[in-house]
Amino acid sequence: MGVAAAALVAATPYVALAQDADEGRQTDEEGQGEVEAAPVATETASGARVFTPADFERFAPRNALDMLSEVPGFTLRGEDSQRGLGQATSNVLIDGQRITSKSDGIFAQLERIATDRVERIEIVDGATFGIPGLSGQVANVITKPSDISGQFTYRASFRPKYAEPSFIGGEVSLSGSGETLDWTVAVANGVGRGAAGGGSSFIFDPEGAIIESRDVRQQFVGDFPRISGNVEWTSHGGTMVNARANYSRSYQNYREDQDRDRVIGLDASRAFENRYRDWGYELGADVEFGLGPGRLKLIGLERYTRARSRSDSVFDFADDTPDSGSRFASRSESGERIARGEYAWDMLGGSWQLDAEAAFNRLDRTAQLFELGPDGEFVELDFPGGTGGVTEDRYESILTHSRSLADNLTLQVGAGAEYSTLSQTGAMGLTRSFWRPKGSATFAWQVEDGLDVSLELARRVGQLSFGDFLASVSLNQGQENAGNVELVPQQSWEAQFDTTKRLGEWGSTELRVYARLIEDFIEFIPVEGGLEARGNIDSASVWGIRSNSTFQLAPLGLNGMQLDLTLDSDWTSLEDPLTGETRKWSENQDIEIDATLRHDIPGSDWAYGLGLDYNRTQPFYRLSEFGRGYEGPTYTFAFIEHKDVFGMTANLTVFNLTDGRARLDRFVYDGYRDRSPLLFRETQDLSVQPIFNFRLTGDF
Numbered sequence: 001m002g003v004a005a006a007a008l009v010a011a012t013p014y015v016a017l018a019q020d021a022d023e024g025r026q027t028d029e030e031g032q033g034e035v036e037a038a039p040v041a042t043e044t045a046s047g048a049r050v051f052t053p054a055d056f057e058r059f060a061p062r063n064a065l066d067m068l069s070e071v072p073g074f075t076l077r078g079e080d081s082q083r084g085l086g087q088a089t090s091n092v093l094i095d096g097q098r099i100t101s102k103s104d105g106i107f108a109q110l111e112r113i114a115t116d117r118v119e120r121i122e123i124v125d126g127a128t129f130g131i132p133g134l135s136g137q138v139a140n141v142i143t144k145p146s147d148i149s150g151q152f153t154y155r156a157s158f159r160p161k162y163a164e165p166s167f168i169g170g171e172v173s174l175s176g177s178g179e180t181l182d183w184t185v186a187v188a189n190g191v192g193r194g195a196a197g198g199g200s201s202f203i204f205d206p207e208g209a210i211i212e213s214r215d216v217r218q219q220f221v222g223d224f225p226r227i228s229g230n231v232e233w234t235s236h237g238g239t240m241v242n243a244r245a246n247y248s249r250s251y252q253n254y255r256e257d258q259d260r261d262r263v264i265g266l267d268a269s270r271a272f273e274n275r276y277r278d279w280g281y282e283l284g285a286d287v288e289f290g291l292g293p294g295r296l297k298l299i300g301l302e303r304y305t306r307a308r309s310r311s312d313s314v315f316d317f318a319d320d321t322p323d324s325g326s327r328f329a330s331r332s333e334s335g336e337r338i339a340r341g342e343y344a345w346d347m348l349g350g351s352w353q354l355d356a357e358a359a360f361n362r363l364d365r366t367a368q369l370f371e372l373g374p375d376g377e378f379v380e381l382d383f384p385g386g387t388g389g390v391t392e393d394r395y396e397s398i399l400t401h402s403r404s405l406a407d408n409l410t411l412q413v414g415a416g417a418e419y420s421t422l423s424q425t426g427a428m429g430l431t432r433s434f435w436r437p438k439g440s441a442t443f444a445w446q447v448e449d450g451l452d453v454s455l456e457l458a459r460r461v462g463q464l465s466f467g468d469f470l471a472s473v474s475l476n477q478g479q480e481n482a483g484n485v486e487l488v489p490q491q492s493w494e495a496q497f498d499t500t501k502r503l504g505e506w507g508s509t510e511l512r513v514y515a516r517l518i519e520d521f522i523e524f525i526p527v528e529g530g531l532e533a534r535g536n537i538d539s540a541s542v543w544g545i546r547s548n549s550t551f552q553l554a555p556l557g558l559n560g561m562q563l564d565l566t567l568d569s570d571w572t573s574l575e576d577p578l579t580g581e582t583r584k585w586s587e588n589q590d591i592e593i594d595a596t597l598r599h600d601i602p603g604s605d606w607a608y609g610l611g612l613d614y615n616r617t618q619p620f621y622r623l624s625e626f627g628r629g630y631e632g633p634t635y636t637f638a639f640i641e642h643k644d645v646f647g648m649t650a651n652l653t654v655f656n657l658t659d660g661r662a663r664l665d666r667f668v669y670d671g672y673r674d675r676s677p678l679l680f681r682e683t684q685d686l687s688v689q690p691i692f693n694f695r696l697t698g699d700f
Contacts, residue, residue, distance in 0.1 A: 039070060049123040049502070053115050058560065058600045059607075060643035062697045063151060064118050064141050065110035068092070072550035073500060073508030074123060074137060075566070078106050084359030084394060085299065085340055087132045087414075087440075093140045098131060100299055102336075103282045104228050104246050110141070112173045112184050114151055114699060119144040125410070125444035125454050132355060132400040132414045132440075136454055136498040137510060148176040150700040155191065158692045163196035164221055180236070185229040192222030192252070197662050197686035201258070204681040215259040216686060222252040239289040245282065250307075252276040256476065267318040272476050273311070280305035294345025294352075301338040307331070313475040314372060327370035327378050328473045330386070334363045334466070350403030355416075357396045363466035364389040369473060385471030385483045388429070392464075394420040398439065408446040415439035418461060422488075424469055430485040436461050450502035455495075462490040468522075468534040479622065484525075484533040492518040507550040507562070515543035523586070524622050525577045530671060532623040537577050540585065544570025560600040564611075568592040576621065579674045584618045587629075591616040610638040620666075624673055627666025631688065635660040648698035655691040662686040 039055040051071060053061070061067045068076055079099070080089040090099060090106045094113070099106050119142045126134030155169035171188035196219050203212035228246030254274045261267055281304055288297040314325035340357040367386025370378035398416030405411050416439055423431040440458035447453060464487055471483040496514040503509060518540045525535035546568040553561040569592075572585040584590065596611035617630040639653040664684035669676040 039072060051121045051123070053118055060605070060649060061115050062649060062699065063111050063115060064113040064121075065107060067115070067118065067121060068110060068139055068141070071121065071123060071139065072552075073502075073510045073548055074139060075510070075548045076107075076139070084336075084338055084357055084396065085301070086357070086396065087355075087398070091126065091134070091136060091138045093129070093131070093138060095143055096129070096140055100242075100286055100301070101230075101244055101246075101282065101284060102301065102303060103248065103280070104230075104244065108171075108186075108188075108228075111153070111171070112151065112175060112186055113141065113143060114146065114149050114175070116149070117143050117146045117175075117177055125446075125452055126442070128402075128410050128444055132353060132398055132412075134442075136456075136496070136512070137452075137500055143177065143182075145177045145179055148174070150174045152698055152700070154694075154696040156694045157191070157193055159193070159196065159689045161687070161689050162198050162217065162219060163193045163689070163691075164219065166191045166193045168223070180234050181231070183229070183231040186227070188226045188228075190222075190224035190226070192220060192224070194220055196220055197688045199661075199684070199686035201664075201682065201684040204683075206678040206680070208681075211263050211680070213261045215261075216684065217257045218255070218686065220252070220254045222250070224248065224250050237290075239287070241285070241287045243285040245284070247279075247281045249279045250277065266321060269316045270313065271316070272313045274309065274476070275311075276307065276309040278305055278307035291343070292345070293347070294343055297342040297344075299338065299340040299342070301336070303337075304333070304335040306333050311475045322374045323372060323376065325372040326473075326475050327372070328367070328475055329370070330365055330367040330472075332363060332365040334361075336361045350401055352402075353400045355396070355398045355400070357394075359394045359396075360391070361394075361466070362389065362391045365467075365470055367470065367472070383471065383473075386473075388470050388483075389425040390466040390469045391423045392420055392466075394418055396438075410444040412442045412444075413440075420489075422464075424485050432488075434488065436489075436491060450504075451499070453497070453499045455497050458494045458496075460492050460494060462492065462518075462522075464489050464522075465534075480531065482527050482529070482531040482533040484527065484535050486536075487522070487534065488520050488536055490518050490520045490522055490536070492516045503551075505552060505555050507552045509547060509549035512546045513544075514546075515541070517541050521574060523574065523577055526623055526672065535577075537574065540572070540574035542570055542572045542585070544568065558599075560602045560607075562598055564594075564596045564598070566592065566594040572618075578623055578672060583621070586618070587620045588618045589615045590618055605643040607641040607643070608639065610636070612636045624671060624676070625666055625668040626673060627664065627682075629662075629664040629666070631662045632660040634658065645696075648696055651695045653693045653695075655693065656688055657690065660688055662688055 039051055053067065056067045056070055059066065059070050061070070068074065077091045085100060092106050092110065094109065099109055122140040122142065123137055124140060126136055126138040129138065150173065152172045153170045156167050158165045168189055169191035171186055173184060173186035175184040198217040201214040201216050202210055205211050226246060226248040230242065230244035232240065232242040234240050256272045258270045260270060282301065284301040286297060286299040288295055308331045310327065310329040312325065312327050314323055316323055337360045338357065340355070342353060342355050344351065344353040365387065367383060369381045369383035369386070371381055373379045396416065396418040398414050400412065400414035402410065402412040417435060417437045419435050421431065421433045438459050438461050440456060442454060442456040444454045468487055469483055469485055472481045494516045496512065498510065498512050500508065500510045519538070520536040521540035522534055523537050524532045525537065527533045547566070549565045551563045551565065553563065570590050572588050572590065573582055574585060576583050593614040596609055598607060598609035600607040613635045615633055617628065619626055619628045635655060636657045637653055637655040638657060639651055641649065641651040643649050664682065667681050668679045670679045
C-alpha cells in the first residue's frame with residue numbers, strides 16, 4: 001500500500017485551497033479550478049453536527065446509507081441480536097425514531113431512502129435523545145416529503161477459481177412520501193459465493209511425521225430472496241401508525257471435496273455437503289399518540305422461521321471397499337412474539353420514559369443421525385439429545401430519566417429489571433425462572449466547540465442461543481456438542497468512554513475506551529460422559545480501545561482525497577474451564593486495522609481508491625482440541641468508480657490483491673486435551689483468490 005499511496009501523492013499536483021462559503025465548494029488561489037469540498041458540518045448551539053445532501057455532493061450519493069458512510073469519523077452500527085426489542089442498540093435513528101423491525105435492519109432501511117428525501121443528518125450524542133440505550137455519537141436522519149421514486153442496486157461477483165460467479169444480486173425498491181403518508185416496497189436477492197478456496201492440508205502424527213496429505217476444494221453458494229414493505233401514516237392530530245411486513249427464503253449449499261493420500265492405509269476421497277433451506281416472515285406494527293401529559297407508543301411484532309438442513313460426509317476408497325460415511329439432518333421451527341409499550345412525558349425539569357415489554361421465543365427441533373451401511377443406504381442411529389424444544393417467556397420494565405445538568409451537560413439514567421422463564425422439552429427437560437436487574441447511566445458533555453465526550457455505565461443481560469440446549473454434530477470437523485439444559489444468560493457490568501474531536505479542514509476522529517466484567521460467560525465446558533457442551537463459567541473480562549478517523553488530505557494539496565482509518569484492540573481474559581489457567585477468549589479478533597484511501601478526482605465523475613483490512617485472531621479452544629484458524633490476516637483491495645454512467649453509479653472493486661489465504665492449524669487429542677495424548681495435528685493452507693465485485697446503482 002505504501003508504494004501505491006506514494007504514487008498517488010506524486011501524481012497529484014499541489015494546490016493551496018481556500019473555502020468558498022457561499023457555494024460549499026473549494027477553489028484554488030488563482031481561481032483556475034473548482035474542487036468539490038469534503039463534508040463539513042454546521043455546528044449548532046447544542047453541539048450537534050448537521051449535514052445536508054449538498055455536503056456529500058462530491059460522492060454523488062444515491063441514498064441515506066451512502067451519505068452516512070461518508071460522515072467524517074462516524075461508524076455506522078447495526079442492531080445487536082437480542083430477543084425482544086429491548087433498549088436501542090443501533091446508533092441510527094430515522095426522524096428521531098428507532099427501527100423496530102428485526103429482520104429488515106437499519107442498513108436496508110437507509111438504502112431505501114433516496115437522497116432527495118433526506119433533509120439533513122444530525123450527529124448528536126445519544127444521551128440527548130432521551131431514548132433508552134443510546135450512547136456515543138448517534139445519527140438522526142431527517143426526511144422530507146418527495147414524489148414517488150424508485151431505486152435499484154445490481155451486484156455481481158466473480159473469482160478465477162473455486163467459486164461460482166454471481167449475476168443475480170441486488171434490490172429494487174419503490175417509495176413515496178407525502179405530508180401524511182409514507183410507503184416503501186422492495187424486492188431483493190442477497191447472494192453469497194464466499195467460503196470458497198482450495199489448497200493443501202496435512203495430517204501429522206504425534207511425533208510430527210506426515211501421515212496424510214489432502215487436496216482440498218471448498219465452495220459455498222447462497223441465495224437469499226426477500227420481499228418487504230412498510231407504510232407510515234401520520235394524522236393531523238399527531239397520531240403515528242406504522243405497519244411493516246417481509247417474507248424471505250434462504251437457499252444455501254456448501255461443499256468440500258478432499259482427495260486424501262495416506263502413508264498407511266487406503267487412499268480415499270471424501271465428499272462433504274451441507275444443504276440448508278428456510279423460509280420465514282415478519283409482521284409488525286406500532287401506533288403512537290398523545291395520552292395525558294405525554295405520548296404512548298404501542299408495538300407488536302411476530303416472527304416465524306421454518307428450516308431444514310442436511311449434512312453428508314461420504315468416503316470413497318481407492319479399492320473395492322464399500323463407501324462409509326455419516327449424515328446429520330434436522331428440521332426446526334422458531335418464532336418470536338413481542339408486545340411493547342413506551343410512555344414518554346416531561347416532568348420535574350426533565351424527560352421520562354417508562355418501557356414495558358413481553359417477549360415470547362420458541363424453538364422446536366427434530367434431529368437425526370445416520371450411518372452409511374454397506375449397501376449404500378443410510379441407517380438411523382439413536383440420537384435423543386438432538387430433538388426437543390426450548391421456550392423463553394421474558395418480561396421487562398425500565399424507567400428512564402433524561403435531563404440537562406447544564407447547557408453543555410446531559411444525564412440519562414435508566415433502571416429496571418427482567419423476569420424470564422426458560423423451559424425445555426425432550427431429554428432432561430427442565431423449567432427455571434430468573435429475576436435480573438438491569439439499567440444504565442450516561443453522561444454527555446460538550447467540552448468545547450468541536451470536542452464532545454460521553455461516559456456510559458451499564459448493567460446488561462445477554463442472550464442465549466437456543467440451539468445450545470440441544471445436542472448437535474459437525475460432520476465436517478468430526479465434532480459433537482452435547483446439549484445443556486442448565487444454560488443461563490450471561491450478565492455484565494459495562495463501562496464505555498467516547499470522545500469525538502472535529503479537526504477542522506483535516507476531518508474528524510472518534511476514540512472509544514470500553515470494559516466489560518461478565519458473569520456466567522458462555523464457553524465450552526466438560527459434561528458427563530467425557531463430552532463437551534456450551535455452558536456457563538463464573539466470569540470473564542474484556543477491555544479495549546477503538547478509534548475511527550476520517551482525514552481530509554486537501555490541506556496537503558491532495559484535493560478530493562481522504563483517508564478513513566479504524567484501529568481496534570482489546571484484551572480479554574477468562575479461566576479455562578478444563579485447565580483452570582487464565583487465557584484469552586476463544587477465536588477473539590483482538591487487533592483490527594481498516595484503512596481506505598479514496599480520491600474523488602476534482603472536476604470529473606471518477607473516483608478510485610485502495611485499502612487494507614487486517615485482523616489478528618486468537619486461538620480457538622475446545623475440550624479435546626485447540627488451534628488457530630483465520631483468513632488473511634491481511635486483505636487488500638482497490639476500486640474504481642464512475643458516478644454518471646447514463647445516470648447511474650458504477651463501481652468495480654477487486655478484493656484480495658495480495659493473496660490473503662485461509663489457514664488452519666489444530667491439535668486434536670484422544671479425549672480432554674489436559675489429560676489425553678495427542679492424536680494428530682492438522683494444518684491447512686487454502687488459496688482464496690482475487691474477488692471481483694461489480695455494483696451498479698441508480699434511480700427511476
